[in-house]
Amino acid sequence: MADNPFLSRSTLPAALPPFAVIRDEHYEPAFEAGMLEQREAVDRIVADPAPPSFANTLEALERSAPVLDRVAAAFFTVASAHATAPVRDLEERIAPRLAAHADAIRLNGALFARIDAVWHDREALDPEQRRLVERTRIELQLAGAALDDAAKAELTTLNERLSALSTRFDAALVADTNELAVHVLEERELAGLAADTVSAARRAARARGLEGWLLTLVLPTGQPVLADLEHVGLRERVMAASRARGTRGGEHDTREIVLETVRLRARRARLLGFRDHAGLVAADETAGSSEAVSALLDRLVPAAVRNARREQAELGDDVTAADWARLAEQRRRREFDVDLAALRPWFEAERVLRDGVFATAERLYGVRFAERTDLVGYHPDVRVFAVADEDGPLGLYLLDLYTRDEKRGGAWMNSLVDRASLLGEAQAVVINNLNVPKPDAGTPTLLTLDSVETLFHEFGHALHGLFAAVRYPKLAGTNVPRDFVEFPSQVNEMWVLHPDVLPGYARHVETGEPLPADVAERLRATAAYGQGFATTEYLAATMLDQAWHRLRVEEADAVTDVVAFEADALAAAGVDLPAVPPRYASTYFAHVFAGGYSAAYYAYIWSEVLDADTVAWFEEHGGLTRENGERFRRAVLGRGNAEDPLEAYRAFRGGDASIEHLLRRRGLA
Structure with missing residues (x-):
């Protein structure tokens, strides 16, 4: 332990974890030391003979786990983005131990009694202190702090098992996704794909010691190559591979994990006094209840499905899921004279990052970015940027753009350090992960429009983490309700095609010429194109998530066939369109079975109500101006969870x- 880098605060800028010296063998001892440190701190809190106060209870609890916080932030960043075999092994072993450790604190009756006493005297506290004691008390209540000892013991067992299942699901999905990558030996089958996509496929094959080309899979059902592949048989192979994940038997089959997870979540919800897991989750979201979630979804589903059926009729009633993207893209080209694949040379990654994402943030919020090549991440692909505004440093932004076999699918943001003045952390460290195929050396990275939107989206999360400056760690950064956290990220997508932004970054990779103005206008005109499909595939996954998590204990125990349940649930929700499969099927629904979105995948469209309304506000007030950005930053992005997000x-x-703004955007009015 003498040289363990997690035992003390990092001396690097913004307390960036010292990845250059962190080794796999440092993690487990640091986890053990961190858990011990926090247990001893909690013991001191509950043994304090002085009457409970905010300082000796809430603040002391906020200070209780510096080592554990440091190692967990670094380890789970690596476990998501560069999960080598030793990291995977430790993740599987440490997850249930961490769950048990968390329960020992959350279910500590003496600790809850002290917090409850402070809560009863909360009117004497300042607003942020009141927010902290209220949030802490609610979280402990929903975690089971008021249960009797027997129920607490059962709850701890459930949580440990659920934590282990989540880790197993993630590991199995990553492995099966890698195995199901589509190997192509005949170059003619790749007709229609751009040169850099073919280059990335060749590089992926070489990395695994294979001849030919390898089409790796992204997390959603729909794969990007399907819009361009001309070879019918290869399109069908790609779609079949995507949908097969987790269903092929053997060690990477996720169906039993899904069933056990759903059963245990239902049992836990009942133990905590709720009808089902969905009700438990909604109770601590801005939605407040499952009924509120249903009211929104029931309003959206019929109109979305009508639009999807209309689009299907336009493409041809016999269109299949494997063909939809290609036919829809061909129709887009005919009707709008816009070829998204042909636009990729205008979306070179470095220019999008610097002249699009960064430049927009500078215009709106006055922030500046400077690359720090002297600072390193956990992998050579990770880049580090210092972020500052006119008042000084805000922290560090890390970007991990490219896909790897060791990285889970999708795109995400997470925080390594939050700005919490109680702990002396004045700067944040945030990271964005994407899964863009990496081309051969010397070949520029050209993004699809979808990837451009994803980068802007994830950077919205990053800004939220960088700007939120509060006193207490629990309220810091993006630690807001799940159905609010997507709001800042979705707002940031508004700038992708904005007339004041697009010309700055959409320049041809070879000539530097800007995207022609008439093409840009036609591109904006297509913004609502295909919304029937896009909204329906999203809502299908959302309804599937709700169906699994609205099962009571007896109902969950009765389900034995994941595929059959899924088919019945989609039919019951009215979203069973064979040509429009759910964005995620149960067996590869990582958001729900390996992430924090169980019974909360609705959060994206719930947040989009706020997002669309905010876009309207910006349009009403002059758009991309420093004044507008400052108002949004101070009122929303900078507040963290220091006040109720909806009040903010x-x-x-x-x-x-x-x-109404959302309904118009999605063509649902």
């Missing part, structure tokens, strides 16, 4: 969000 939004907007 109302203060920014002057009232509640209107759903």
